[in-house]
Amino acid sequence: MIYFMNGQFTDQEGCTISIDDRGYYFGDGVYEVVKVYNGELYTAEEHFNRLVESAEKVKMVLPYSKEELIGIASELVKANQIETGHIYIQATRGVSPRTHQFPEIPVTPVVTAYAINNPRPLKNIEEGVRVKIVDDVRWLRCDIKSLNLLGNVLAKQEAFEAGCAEALFVRDGIVMEGSSSNVFGIKNGTVYTHPATNLILNGITRRVVMKLCEELAIPFVEKEFTPIEALSMDEFFLTSTTAEITPIVSIDGHPIGNGQPGTVTKQLQEAFARQIPVPVKAN
Ligand code: PDD
Numbered sequence: 001m002i003y004f005m006n007g008q009f010t011d012q013e014g015c016t017i018s019i020d021d022r023g024y025y026f027g028d029g030v031y032e033v034v035k036v037y038n039g040e041l042y043t044a045e046e047h048f049n050r051l052v053e054s055a056e057k058v059k060m061v062l063p064y065s066k067e068e069l070i071g072i073a074s075e076l077v078k079a080n081q082i083e084t085g086h087i088y089i090q091a092t093r094g095v096s097p098r099t100h101q102f103p104e105i106p107v108t109p110v111v112t113a114y115a116i117n118n119p120r121p122l123k124n125i126e127e128g129v130r131v132k133i134v135d136d137v138r139w140l141r142c143d144i145k146s147l148n149l150l151g152n153v154l155a156k157q158e159a160f161e162a163g164c165a166e167a168l169f170v171r172d173g174i175v176m177e178g179s180s181s182n183v184f185g186i187k188n189g190t191v192y193t194h195p196a197t198n199l200i201l202n203g204i205t206r207r208v209v210m211k212l213c214e215e216l217a218i219p220f221v222e223k224e225f226t227p228i229e230a231l232s233m234d235e236f237f238l239t240s241t242t243a244e245i246t247p248i249v250s251i252d253g254h255p256i257g258n259g260q261p262g263t264v265t266k267q268l269q270e271a272f273a274r275q276i277p278v279p280v281k282a283n
Pocket of ligand 1: 033152177178179180181182200201202203204205206239240241242
């Protein structure tokens with residue numbers, strides 16, 4: 001496997017992280033996950049725009065332009081012969097003896113990335129998943145795709161231990177998002193999701209779903225809703241780069257609708273599948 005580490009394409013032995021890396025000490029950095037379909041990066045512009053925005057929000061200057069980052073990602077896809085999979089890229093503030101404040105002598109962010117083959121999660125996409133409500137104890141800047149994911153990690157683990165695929169974050173009586181996904185409810189044909197505030201990550205797949213709703217003339221409303229309202233939705237689903245559009249069939253053991261993936265969700269899944277790069281069939 002070929003990795004990217006500070007300007008080099010190298011094998012794992014070539015990737016050495018300093019003990020003084022601020023990512024290691026503080027989770028002081030930002031990241032992205034970009035899907036690859038048929039050897040092509042999907043919505044790369046949107047992901048790398050968000051990486052640059054996340055870096056700006058934490059006052060980090062990335063050592064590469066957006067175009068260079070897309071070039072690095074494309075090179076990794078090629079070098080590792082990725083067909084269906086994803087690339088992971090992160091940038092930490094850099095290497096410096098541990099102090100909470102930024103290093104006095106400026107350091108260059110450490111950029112690392114890898115590409116991996118990873119099939120589409122078709123079973124979950126077809127059958128749906130169960131979710132568990134978890135208290136959202138994360139910080140108030142969930143709009144930043146930060147390496148600091150302890151709140152997300154603990155929530156996902158709690159969900160897994162309860163036999164669920166995802167945690168449904170609730171803060172102050174409002175449904176926010178999943179631990180690594182955005183969530184949507186459908187009531188009487190209208191799709192509802194939490195507005196893109198500082199309290200959720202504005203997912204790239206979320207934005208794709210908004211666009212698909214517009215194209216399919218499905219009403220879409222960014223509006224807060226409660227867990228009780230969530231339980232009375234006709235359909236529910238989550239989105240992320242790797243999960244695509246995955247139906248949610250139960251919340252805390254209560255079935256949503258008839259406990260099966262719903263028709264509007266399926267319509268959106270079909271529309272999603274139509275716009276991803278598909279393999280060119282051999283004659
Ligand atoms: N997670 N909300 C959170 C908290 C996330 O971590 C993610 C993505 C999303 C969905 O964003 P997008 O559609 O851009 O993938 C929403 C990635 C996949 C991860 O951490 O692995």
